[in-house]
Amino acid sequence: MPIHIEAKAEEVADIVLLPGNPQRAEYMAQKFLDDPQLYTDYREMYGYTGTFNGVEVSIQTTGMGVPSIGIMLEELKMLGAKTLIRVGTSGALTEDLDQADLIIGQSAATVGTTINQLDQDITLAPGADFELIKNLYDSAVNLDMPVHVGQIATSDYFYGKTDDYTEQLKRLADRGVLAVEMETAALYNIAAKYGLRAATVLTVSDHVFSQVRADKEKIQQGVDRMTEMVLDTVTKLYG
Ligand SMILES: O=P(O)(O)O[C@H]1O[C@H](CO)[C@@H](O)[C@H]1O
Ligand SMILES: O=c1cc[nH]c(=O)[nH]1
Numbered sequence: 001m002p003i004h005i006e007a008k009a010e011e012v013a014d015i016v017l018l019p020g021n022p023q024r025a026e027y028m029a030q031k032f033l034d035d036p037q038l039y040t041d042y043r044e045m046y047g048y049t050g051t052f053n054g055v056e057v058s059i060q061t062t063g064m065g066v067p068s069i070g071i072m073l074e075e076l077k078m079l080g081a082k083t084l085i086r087v088g089t090s091g092a093l094t095e096d097l098d099q100a101d102l103i104i105g106q107s108a109a110t111v112g113t114t115i116n117q118l119d120q121d122i123t124l125a126p127g128a129d130f131e132l133i134k135n136l137y138d139s140a141v142n143l144d145m146p147v148h149v150g151q152i153a154t155s156d157y158f159y160g161k162t163d164d165y166t167e168q169l170k171r172l173a174d175r176g177v178l179a180v181e182m183e184t185a186a187l188y189n190i191a192a193k194y195g196l197r198a199a200t201v202l203t204v205s206d207h208v209f210s211q212v213r214a215d216k217e218k219i220q221q222g223v224d225r226m227t228e229m230v231l232d233t234v235t236k237l238y239g
Pocket of ligand 2: 182206
């Protein structure tokens with residue numbers, strides 16, 4: 001049994017959804033899965049396994065940031081997980097995106113984190129699994145949800161490390177980066193390391209430059225949308 005996910009391999013499904021927030025893991029499991037079973041609550045990093053349309057699915061809390069998700073991903077790999085889909089909130093870097101819109105992260109730039117330099121002299125640019133993001137996009141369109149596909153950015157900082165941080169985010173925005181969050185570069189790097197399938201879906205909870213945060217109901221709408229979209233894709237690919 002790994003140190004931080006107190007579960008046996010048979011308790012964790014091949015397909016794992018990855019919210020940062022433990023309350024979101026609990027909400028998604030109770031609302032969307034049939035017969036959800038809590039398999040770990042160590043450090044309140046809740047993990048549940050249940051079924052959706054007969055497909056076994058786990059929902060594992062990752063916590064916030066690269067170090068936290070890095071631990072959970074290494075332990076999910078030990079437990080035999082094969083398909084990893086992050087379901088997170090994000091700060092939009094453009095006013096073209098609305099609150100509760102969905103973003104599929106094709107690739108993840110980094111700002112203030114060195115995860116893309118895991119190997120000396122190599123800067124990886126690992127992307128999402130193509131079949132996953134193609135199906136996720138199709139699911140969103142079929143479900144009539146507002147969806148955008150493109151590069152996102154992973155940061156170690158929610159509030160910014162220096163006075164220059166906003167300028168760095170503006171440079172990323174100028175280069176077409178849609179939104180910032182705190183885990184996906186680790187997910188895509190660790191998935192590349194082990195040959196796992198990975199994708200990230202985000203909902204817009206904030207607008208970074210205007211510093212407006214959506215209210216709880218709006219964030220909930222985005223969470224419901226992305227969960228429905230992801231489970232539709234899981235049913236198509238694995239059902
Ligand atoms: O909503 P989650 O999945 O936690 O994701 C985003 O929210 C947290 C910051 O509030 C960071 O983890 C960031 O990546
Ligand atoms: O602005 C935001 C919103 C959610 N998550 C982040 O990392 N940044």
